[in-house]
Amino acid sequence: MSANLVVLALSLLLGIQPVTTDLYLPALPAITAEFGASLAQAQLTLSAMLLAFGLSQLVWGPVSDRFGRRPVLLIGLAGYTVAAAASAFAASMETLLVWRIIQGAAMGASVMCARALVRDLYTPEVGARVISKGLTGLGVIACLNLPIGGILAEVFGWRVTLLAPAVFAAGTLALVALRFRETLSAPNPHALAPATLLRTWARILRHPTFWAFTLLASASYAGLFTILAMSSFVFITLMGLSKLGYGLLMVSMTGSYLAGTVLCRYLLLRLGVIRTVMVGGGLTAAGGTLLGVLALAGAHTPMGLMPAIWLFAVGHGIHQACGQAGAVGPFPQAAGAASALSGFLMMLAAFGMGSGLGRVVDGTLFPMTNGVWLSGVATALVAWGLVRRVRL
Template sequence: MSAPSTAAAGAAPPASINPGMAILVLAMLLSIQPVTTDLYLPALPALTRSLGAQMAAAQLTLSGLLLAFGCSQMVWGPLSDRFGRRPILLAGLGIYTVASLGSAFAPTMTLLIVWRIAQGAAMGAVVMCARAIVRDLYTPLDGARAMSKALTGLGIVACICAPLGGVLSEWLGWRAALMALTVYAVATLALVALRLPETLAHRNPKALQPRALVGTWMQVLRSPTFWAFSLQTTATYGGLFTFLAASSFVFIDVLGLTRTQFGWTMASACVAYLAGTFLCRRLLVRQGLLRTVAIAGALSVSGGTLMAAVAFMGWHQPWALLLPFYLFMLGHGIHQPCGQSGAVGPFPKAAGVASALNGFMMMLAAFGIGGWLGMRLDGTVWPLVNGIWFWSVVLALISWTLVQKFGAPREHA
């Protein structure tokens, strides 16, 4: 593992951090997203029945959370550039802990949605700061390697989350699965408070001034490198979110798996993602960033197309849909570290804003997908299959065209 690069920030950070500890903290911070979504997915059908809600309302517990997650980053990003990463992280994790308790004890679906939206807003601070910290500590290429290591940790956590959520919801009820989020939040808050120094070398005193803020946004949005990598991460997350939002209803209600079996199904997909993060590091060393993304695009579209093919042939069995989806997840394990690092790479002095805009794009797509699935889930596998196939094709086209043309970043002042 390469040590954090001070060149990325233009000067030595105010406090040093051990390289191994940096990766551990980043893994914990980034993992809060799959913990928040994957742990409760096995309980989603039971939760919907328990609160007497419609399927569209149940989808809002996920899509509403992610919309708040995306929108809040537009606020958290400039705040972190102005005041530093550490205070924003502590505030976000504190709010997240309170919202997790509220979600676990919500008596109605309406209140559950409200608390989940608060959770999403707080989660925006955590994940946005994690991406910005990568730019604080590393150059763009080293950042992709560091991000892949942190996302390996995320993959391990995600592998545990779905089976744990299935066991908790089956043995103790759906509220236990939501209560587990509080435990994770407290542990992460303690780690940040005790072991993470401030990583931003130079705070930007003008970051919150309206004219300066608009100027920074425009600087980021004018960058074709930012758009290439942000569209790449949006497309790969679109395919993943389609699976997250639809899979519990398809695999449990349509294909007949138990909640525990579904949890292990989710874990198997996470293993494929985990393998993708390891493959990413090898490919980056041997092939470079752009060819690595192109290879990942081929994996993604192969998985989505094969999944559609087996569905069209009538093989509506869990294993038949999962095997090709593993290819998509293998590609996802490459796309996310490359895309997230690439999107903020040109902006060492505005990494918070760039990270926020990148996250906003992903979550806006997720909210749209959630609304679409809420109307399309019809007791068949087709909404799941068609959604993943669509995003896999879009992802491959972006990886083979925009990223190849604009993916070599030019650092902005």
């Protein structure tokens, strides 16, 4: 496959995650009202989906090491398309939750294979630059999600916002079926043997580089998840923004994330992975702390809070590229298993954050601002502590 096709495939395979998490956010208050559900139940459609996404990767990873990336992608994308279409016709919050969980499980195949194929084709340092290009494409997709979601919800209703991801997945499935070539040069026939699988997981979990980069990506994603889970209620319900206005506001955050992925590539060429991550740690700590302080100081308006969110998003763009490539870097023969474990732990962190948010929701913006503050500080501690000690 050409380099451009690899980047396009990465953008779409990684981009299915923000399509799943972001597109329906402008409609989430309407979905909650339609079904007479609580805020905690509404957030469960996001957090439970992400937990299924993380758990499923533990299965998809070894299966892809055994049979290759392409068949796993075809099965996963087909299953996702069906589940996404079915969710649009859910008659209750419980039914919607079930289909969202199935969506998350199928989505695991797409994102896990995207991270693994980078290791199939590239060394860790080159892989970080390539995956940052894919994440730039993801950022473009994410930029479009929220305004499109707002328009669809405003004009056609919330069910269409749930149907749109099925269209995206069907298009990605067509590209994989027609153009994608297998990237795993030597499938492991023993990858699914229980003894082999346990030894592989144990080897991965004992590796300090895996933990450093996985914790980096997880801590940063926990902050983004907090924004995704709470921002529609903060900006639409508490501050009175329209669905379209909220979507445009989130586009600006995604633009900052895009800038972070571009900055990441610039810094990687000049500073290397470790020092780039340390710069990113400073950005996330500054953004999270600024957001918490602004909220405490009474800056309870969209433009009062957004500068801090923009700063956090720039750092997130750095940490996701470096974290996802770095976690699988030491395991060229088990990239699927390493990608799966890293993805599972990242989603476990997001689920933990979502569960915590559900318990502390108090009708104010502080659960969101304090959650991002905590994430920013934790990300910086990992960057300046664990990642700094890694030898690549």
